[in-house]
Amino acid sequence: MKTSDEARPAGFGALLWLALATFSMGIDGYVLAGLLPQISEDLDVSNAAAGQLVAVFALTAAIAGPLLSALTGRWERKAVISISLAVFVVGNLVIALATNYAMAMTGRIVSAIGGALLSAVVSAYVLAKTAPERRGRALSFVLGGFLAATALGVPVGLVIGQDDWRVPLFLVTGVGAIALIGILVNVPRLHLPALSLRATLRPLTQPAVMGAILVATGIMCASYLCFTYATLIFGPRVGEGLPIIAAMFGYGLVSLIGNIVSGRATDRFNPVHVITLIIGILVVVAVLGTLGLMLPGLAGALAAFAWFFGCAFFNGGSGVALQSRLGDLAPDSMSLVLALNGSGMQLGSALGGILGGALLASGVHADGLVPASAVVLVSTMILHLIVSRATRHRAPAAA
Known part of the structure; x- marks a missing residue:
């Protein structure tokens, strides 16, 4: 039997906080590629090594996303969204505070693990929680946060990151933390039918x-x-x-x-x-x-x-x-x-x-x-x- 919270539809307010979460992911996904010279100089590594911070995110996300989605398939969806967003935020905070390359790489892997699961679960939540005749618009609104980041967030991040490449990462951390609070307060819970791993x-x-x-x-x-x-x-x-x-x-x-x-x-x-x-x-x-x-x-x-x-x-x-x-x-x-x-x-x-x-x-x-x-x-x-x-x-x- 559904609780009153689970019976509540995912209205505009809930979708807005989910879109803000994808917005933070969009900034994180692109802004570092434009700041490689600053990163390499600050961490005392080559540009090629700094570029691996971008490559390792994609590789980790590609492997971790399906695996974690399968393992968490029986968990309540709002909890998965919240946990994955929290992991993403912590990973970016580690990168922003990194004093060496190894610490930055560790933070990048952690943020990729959270981001990969978050991306999949948010889309699945929207599809499951929205009426069939409105799924396309709801999904485009939430995914629009990611695309809005490429149009607005990334240019801003590149500008403010010229003097200190860590500033955009603090921006991502702050936006992600705000989204997390909004999700915890405004997004309805959702239990999907429990399936075996098989x-x-x-x-x-x-x-x-x-x-x-x-x-x-x-x-x-x-x-x-x-x-x-x-x-x-x-x-x-x-x-x-x-x-x-x-x-x-x-x-x-x-x-x-x-x-x-x-x-x-x-x-x-x-x-x-x-x-x-x-x-x-x-x-x-x-x-x-x-x-x-x-x-x-x-x-x-x-x-x-x-x-x-x-x-x-x-x-x-x-x-x-x-x-x-x-x-x-x-x-x-x-x-x-x-x-x-x-x-x-x-x-x-x-x-x-x-x-x-x-x-x-x-x-x-x-x-x-x-x-x-x-x-x-x-x-x-x-x-x-x-x-x-x-x-x-x-x-x-x-x-």
Whole structure:
């Protein structure tokens, strides 16, 4: 029997505190990459070693997310959210107070453990606690905190971190602590049906679920194949400094708008169709971007911005539809499959950066990364259509 607190819906107030938690994670996820010179100088390590603070977060999150989601699957959801956010906050505080590289690395691993679980559980909580006809908008609102951080929090963090790289981490710690208090006070409790570990892990044996996760990997691979080296595409056309900052700020803002639009579209249409449309348009954007970048002078610069913001809009909108789709495929193991989705996206980001670097090292011009992303997206579309077709054919038998 549900308690009065569990019967209470997750209204705007509860979603706002969850969005603030994802906002703190968004700042943490990107701001350190822009402060590597300051970190390396302060901790007396090389830039490459400082960069490992970014890499170890992604690696730890990719491994810890699914594992912890499976192990905590029978726990009350608000408690899991609160504990994981507390671990995330403590990890960032350790980094901010670090007196040496080992202490900073330890804090980074701790924050990744908390952040990986938090990301999966928050999305699963929203899907479980929101009426089906409003899930897309609710999920886009909460995930919008992460995207808002890329548009607003990260630029602010980079500015205030120029003199002291620890200041943005204190900012993340403070925002996360405030979100934790708000969640403890305002977010309703939620008990999901208790499943055995074997039942929780069952989605790992379902090709449709794993295929859908690989679709997310493909989209992120295509995105980061270009995003990682965007300055090499923009630099020759618009110069360094302010134009690049404006492009990155615009990318985050347009991604946030795409996230909002996708949330509403997912509520009205089948998430599978929304994903199909997003991948298809991303292919078109890549093809048109390839042609536009061939234009000389101002026309080429404008084409670069149009391509970049087109990618931002539809990449930003893909997360809601992908997570909603996975929630439909494995409603009893949402935390696990969403954690796996997060791991798949981390893997896609890493693969995109590696593939882009390999192409550049082989002599491909930076502009050539755009058509390469189109090839990845076409492959992802084929996989998505195969998975969707197989799922449709099995649905009548399952019914």
